[in-house]
Amino acid sequence: MLRFLLTLFYGFALWAGCAVAAESAPAVAPGRAQLLAALLAPPAEQVAAIRGLVGVEDAAITPALTAWRAGELYLVPLPDGSRVPATLAPAPNGGEQLVALSVLDGTAIPDPAAAPGSATPLLIAPKSLKPLDTTAPLRRAMRDVLEVAGVADPSPSVRRESIERLGQSRKPEHLPLLQARLVIEKSPVVRTALADAIAFIQLADSSHTVRLAAIAALGEAHSLAAASRFKELLAATPPPPPDETAALTAALKKIESHWKTVNFFGDLFRGLSAGSVLLLIALGLAITFGLMGVINMAHGELMVVGAYSTFVVQNLFVSVFGATSTAFHFYFIAALPVAFVAAALVGLALERGIIQFLYKRPLESLLATWGVSLALQQTFRLVFGPANVQINAPAWLQGSAALNDVLFAYNRLFVIGFAALVVFGVWLALNRTSLGLLVRAVMQNRQMASCIGVRATRVNMCTFAFGSGLAGLAGACLSQLGNVGPGMGQLHIIDSFMVVVSGGVGNVLGSVVASLGIGTVDQLLQPILGAVIGKVLVPFAIILFLQWRPGGLFPTRSRSLD
Amino acid sequence: MLKKIAQTLGLGAFALGAFATTTLRAEDTVKVGVLHSLSGTMAISETSLRDVLLFTFDEINAKGGVLGKKIEPVVVDGASNWPLFAEKAKQLLEQDKTAVTFGCWTSVSRKSVLPVFEKNNGLLFYPVQYEGEELSKNIFYTAEAVGQQATPGVDYLLNELGKKKFYLLGSDYVYPRTTNLVLKEYLASKGIPESAIIEKYTPFGHTDYQQIVAEIKQFGASGDAAVVSTLNGDTNVPFFRELANAGIKSEDIPVISFSVSEDEFRGLPTKDLVGHLGAWSYFMSVDTPANDKFKKDFFAWIEKSTVPGIEKKGRVTNSPMVLSYVGVYLWKAAVEKAGTFEVDAVRAALESGVSFDGPGGKVTMQKNHHITKNVYIGETLADGQFKILKSYEGVYGEPFLKGTFGKK
Numbered sequence: 001m002l003r004f005l006l007t008l009f010y011g012f013a014l015w016a017g018c019a020v021a022a023e024s025a026p027a028v029a030p031g032r033a034q035l036l037a038a039l040l041a042p043p044a045e046q047v048a049a050i051r052g053l054v055g056v057e058d059a060a061i062t063p064a065l066t067a068w069r070a071g072e073l074y075l076v077p078l079p080d081g082s083r084v085p086a087t088l089a090p091a092p093n094g095g096e097q098l099v100a101l102s103v104l105d106g107t108a109i110p111d112p113a114a115a116p117g118s119a120t121p122l123l124i125a126p127k128s129l130k131p132l133d134t135t136a137p138l139r140r141a142m143r144d145v146l147e148v149a150g151v152a153d154p155s156p157s158v159r160r161e162s163i164e165r166l167g168q169s170r171k172p173e174h175l176p177l178l179q180a181r182l183v184i185e186k187s188p189v190v191r192t193a194l195a196d197a198i199a200f201i202q203l204a205d206s207s208h209t210v211r212l213a214a215i216a217a218l219g220e221a222h223s224l225a226a227a228s229r230f231k232e233l234l235a236a237t238p239p240p241p242p243d244e245t246a247a248l249t250a251a252l253k254k255i256e257s258h259w260k261t262v263n264f265f266g267d268l269f270r271g272l273s274a275g276s277v278l279l280l281i282a283l284g285l286a287i288t289f290g291l292m293g294v295i296n297m298a299h300g301e302l303m304v305v306g307a308y309s310t311f312v313v314q315n316l317f318v319s320v321f322g323a324t325s326t327a328f329h330f331y332f333i334a335a336l337p338v339a340f341v342a343a344a345l346v347g348l349a350l351e352r353g354i355i356q357f358l359y360k361r362p363l364e365s366l367l368a369t370w371g372v373s374l375a376l377q378q379t380f381r382l383v384f385g386p387a388n389v390q391i392n393a394p395a396w397l398q399g400s401a402a403l404n405d406v407l408f409a410y411n412r413l414f415v416i417g418f419a420a421l422v423v424f425g426v427w428l429a430l431n432r433t434s435l436g437l438l439v440r441a442v443m444q445n446r447q448m449a450s451c452i453g454v455r456a457t458r459v460n461m462c463t464f465a466f467g468s469g470l471a472g473l474a475g476a477c478l479s480q481l482g483n484v485g486p487g488m489g490q491l492h493i494i495d496s497f498m499v500v501v502s503g504g505v506g507n508v509l510g511s512v513v514a515s516l517g518i519g520t521v522d523q524l525l526q527p528i529l530g531a532v533i534g535k536v537l538v539p540f541a542i543i544l545f546l547q548w549r550p551g552g553l554f555p556t557r558s559r560s561l562d
Numbered sequence: 563m564l565k566k567i568a569q570t571l572g573l574g575a576f577a578l579g580a581f582a583t584t585t586l587r588a589e590d591t592v593k594v595g596v597l598h599s600l601s602g603t604m605a606i607s608e609t610s611l612r613d614v615l616l617f618t619f620d621e622i623n624a625k626g627g628v629l630g631k632k633i634e635p636v637v638v639d640g641a642s643n644w645p646l647f648a649e650k651a652k653q654l655l656e657q658d659k660t661a662v663t664f665g666c667w668t669s670v671s672r673k674s675v676l677p678v679f680e681k682n683n684g685l686l687f688y689p690v691q692y693e694g695e696e697l698s699k700n701i702f703y704t705a706e707a708v709g710q711q712a713t714p715g716v717d718y719l720l721n722e723l724g725k726k727k728f729y730l731l732g733s734d735y736v737y738p739r740t741t742n743l744v745l746k747e748y749l750a751s752k753g754i755p756e757s758a759i760i761e762k763y764t765p766f767g768h769t770d771y772q773q774i775v776a777e778i779k780q781f782g783a784s785g786d787a788a789v790v791s792t793l794n795g796d797t798n799v800p801f802f803r804e805l806a807n808a809g810i811k812s813e814d815i816p817v818i819s820f821s822v823s824e825d826e827f828r829g830l831p832t833k834d835l836v837g838h839l840g841a842w843s844y845f846m847s848v849d850t851p852a853n854d855k856f857k858k859d860f861f862a863w864i865e866k867s868t869v870p871g872i873e874k875k876g877r878v879t880n881s882p883m884v885l886s887y888v889g890v891y892l893w894k895a896a897v898e899k900a901g902t903f904e905v906d907a908v909r910a911a912l913e914s915g916v917s918f919d920g921p922g923g924k925v926t927m928q929k930n931h932h933i934t935k936n937v938y939i940g941e942t943l944a945d946g947q948f949k950i951l952k953s954y955e956g957v958y959g960e961p962f963l964k965g966t967f968g969k970k
Contacts, residue, residue: 071949127849136722161813168785224783259780270772277770385873387606388796388829393803400807407776409807481803482769483796485829487603491767526773531764532734 031058032104039064039075039085039132050141054148055177062149064103065142073132076100076124079112085132088124097123151177156187163190167197168225175201196221203229212247219251222258222405226251262405267523273412275519276419279512280477281492282499283422284470286511288347290500291443292463294355295362297369299496300489301376302468305346306339306475307484308380311389313338329394332480339476340469346376347468351461359446359460373489380486388485397480411480418477422470423512429466430508439463443506502542504552513553518542591634592627592903594619595654597665597675597686602642607795607882608667610825611689612637613872614883615664617863618890628894629901636660644674651675655682661903662687662893664886669693669736676701685905687889690882691820691842693740694961700905702912702931704889706843706881707959708744712790714937714954715818715841716745719788720752722952723816727758727787729778731801734763738792741820744963745790751967768797771804779808782815789817798822802834812837812941823880827946835942842881843935843957844922845948853921856887878946881922888920892927923955932959 034056038049053061067073067087075083086100086109099121100109108121134142147169150162163181166174175198182194195217202214203226218226230252233240240248281303288296296302310332317331350372358365393411400409430436441449442459450456478488499518503510518538525534546552596615598608619633627633636658640647647666654660655678662685666672669692679686679700691706719725728749732738742761749759760781762774781787793801798819805817818839822830824846846857857879864877895918896911897903917926923936937957940948960966 139722165785224780225785228784263776266776267773270776273772274770388799390829390831392831392833398807400809407779407808409772409804411807412772482800483829485796491769523770523773527777530762531768531770531774535765535768 029058031056032060034058035061035064036085036104039068039073040083043133047137047141050138050145053145057149057152060104060106062146062153063106065146067103068132069134069139069142069146071131071134073103074100074129075132076109076122076129078109084109088129091121091123096126098126100124148174148177151181156190159185159187159190160193163193163197167193167200170201170204172201172204192221196223196226200226200229203233208241208244211244215244215247215251219254222255224255224259227255227259230255258405263527265406267527268520269406269408269412271520271523272516273409273416273519274523275516276416277478277481278495278499278515278519279419280415280422280474281471282496282503282511282515283419283426283508284467284472284474285496285500286503286508287426287467287470288464289497290506290508290511291439292460292467293362293505294359294464295366295369296350296355297366297493298350298373298376298489299471300491300493301373301380302343302347302471302489303475303478303492304376304380304484304486304489305343306472307391307479307488308384308389308475309339309342309472310335310476310479311384311391311484314391323392329396332394332397332476335476336473339472341472343472343475344465344469347471348461348465350468351464355464356457356460377486377489384486386486388483391479391484393480415477415481418473422473423508426470426508435459435462498539498542502545502552504554507552507554510552510554590631592629592631593634593636593658593660595651595658595660595663595665596635596637597640597647597650597654597663598667599642599671600637600639604640604642604667606829607825608640609873610877610880610883611664611667611886613864613867613869614860614879614886615890616867616869617860618887620863621859622890622894628897629903640665640671644668644670647671648674648678651678651684651686652682655679655684661685661897661905662908664689664889666690667882672696672701683905685893685908687886687893689885689889691737693737694744694963695740697931697961699909699931702889702892702927703959703961704885704892704925704933706885706935706937707932707961708741708963709960710843710935710937710957711820711841712741712745713748713963714957715820715839715939716748716790717954718839718841718939718952719790719816719818723788725786725788725816726754727781727784728754728760729781729787729789730759730761730792731774731778731789732763732792733768733794733797734765735794737821738763738794740964741792742790744967747965747967748963764793764797766794766797769800771801774801775804775808775810778805778815779810782810785814787815789815791817791819792821793819794821795826796829798826798835799830802838803831806834812839818939823882824878824946824948825880825883827942828876828878830946832942832944832946836944838942839951840940840942840948841937842940842948843937844879844881844884844920845938845940845950846879847940847947847950848922848938849950850921850923852919856884856921879921884921888918888922888925888933891918891920892916892925892933896927928959930959930961932961934958 034053035058038046038053041049064073064085072087074086074088076086077083084100084102085104086102088098089101091097091099101107102109111120111122114120147162147165150158151166153159153162163178166178178194178198182191182198185191185194199214199217202210205211205214230248234245234248239245284302285296285299288294288299313335314331317328321327354368354372355365358368397411397414400407430439438454438459441454442456446456478492499515500511502518503514522534522538525537529537549555596612598612599605600609600612616635619635622628623632636654638650638654640650651663654663664687666675666686666688667690672688675686676698678684680698684700686701687704688701689704691711692703694707730742730745732742746759746761750756760777764774778789816839818841820841822840823842860879861877864872864874892912893908895916896908899916900907900911912927913929915926915928917924926934928934934956937954938950939952940950943949
């Protein structure tokens, strides 16, 4: 009976809403009067008054209740004793005072003391009014009203969210509203949400066939929310009838197997993305340590140089174009070459200043570069401060795409693509350019190369700068994933050595395979063992692996390392 | 000038000069220790506490000091090095003979100085949220106990938001693990089954939250789940960034964080945190005349301060700072009540229940060395402030919560 009445009520409300919209706005719409009554009602009656607004269509209801729920609604007293519900906004002339915008029509309340007909708005001193109180039951009532109103919201994402919530509340009285919406809804995403929500409510339908159809529909939709509900239903006493139990079990199985597949591909993607991050941070080292044999403990700080370059470019873009401009979102593209060049220059200075004297003394180069790393860290602290700096991701690196329920975050996709590009670039540079030929010659046998006229010192210099530049690129990418601070390099230096050593020193391809392998194993182990044990197990596994194959995956014979 | 001398004393650089000044000033000053990390990893957080303590001493000295004596701060640097904390505590108690010490942030630093304070019968005020399960006769905990932050936070999720599933995520150390142990018992007492709780930890400096966020998204698909986060420091950046990228909104799966305050927002992309929750006994946005005055005076002091290396830009106030501030005033009230600086008498006065109207509301010292205080639940705004959604007034501080909920 109640349901019937409510249906009738909804129908009436919809009709009334349409009628109001069709006529040229009357002085006070019935919905608005009801809203005003609810706002001014004594506290004890407010919950019931708000619940009365469910399904009433009026443009003022959503903004008024949203503001009230957020504690931003005020009752502005007027000299004639009446009170007007309003939100407060800064006055247009920029003074301390605030103007009151009536929630009923969105216009500023005129000052009653001013001459009639003048447009002087009423000014209110800040903190002179207390916002209208809210309590948990009130907010819950407001939420119910807003959810029902949200079904007809112009924004599809608001519609979808409201519909999902209505479905999860499983209240049969919302069924007619949702079904009516399904007839006129055009957005495919919202339509799916509607179908799911309707099926969800129908799980408790009195008709056996409707229930079975709803179970099948939810199973087909792979709804995770339904899976937990199905489990509750199966565990309930008394248990559902046998054919329903069978349908529930079948649907549950379908959902679970779907999500198992989703998680498998998700894990693969996450492994690939974790591997790409490792690859980017190790690639520079694969050149400076792998090919040149320099144990560079300051490699991490070269990455930090790249990350801070990104920060500087970002700030430059903000000051030149402004933080909200479209140009801002391309700062990252500009930051990549800057990061490469900055880190390459620091690497160049490092090679010229220290490392060139230590090619024959690897242990001393380890100590010297460690010292450099500490000095660089302190420099970052002095220049940029000890706290982390904020880097905002450009819009095109935020969010994610979903393909068959597997999420692909844009920043992760970017890192994977970028890592592939950099690997390809390194391969081209080493194998398809004359400089690459010289590099390989010097790395294989420095003295012989010098004998036949290769300027070995210059080649060393360029190779080291190139490796450092790659570290800078890695730093720029990391700035989109994690923190940028003076100590950031220390977090990654172990990982990068781990990759290069297990891949085989002196072999870039080894680093590629090792990083992807370590990344995938780490991500596959994480859901089973947790992040902490994973952090312990992966290096342990690498140690065992190196016991078995001391040269790494692809051992190379190179004179410089013998 | 006085402050300069005090610093010189604190650094112990000129022992002879220090000796001369102490004998000169011994009559009209009282030495108070400040034991925080001013270098190393914890310096980012702890330096703010040193600043607020020095401000409080100046404020009290300007009004005539304590029992007519001016406070003479002795600032030492624990350098984020836990054994060094114990050495510095020893120096403060045995060499400088400080009447009281304000300090420590991490639980491990507190644990390492605890035996030193007990042996020398010293007095330490500890201001940072912690896991409880400790009660020393020489330490007063102005900090939030688990019952003054985590359980009210979970109450809010249960009662106001109607959440039924909980994902407990923390950094891997003692505070998150103990807090979650208590929370699991608390949730069980509220009828939440074990199957509706997931507990996960990540190492310090963890940057890859892909797996965790994917799991949260599926866990929260039913719309009645929330994340309770005790993630520490900058690991929050990759976590919240990943969360935002996965399209998880605070309306669907809210995250309540217990280790992110206004001070931490200085290094976080606040845009990704908007709408998520925090629970503290003080927010900078608390709208009371006492808080307005505190903020105004503190920022004015920062502006004028000549402390070397003090950060002047973008300063905020947060709960640990305010709990340091009220700690000093509670001690002052107790000293005035006892009429002496003698530790045993001051302790007795503190235990008798002194009160102070602080920026976050009234606080009262309890017999068990914790304080009764207000607890606020707030929602993060885009400018790195909290909007207060709910306040719990006069929450009792109870350090030993483990095992108490099951018995009810």
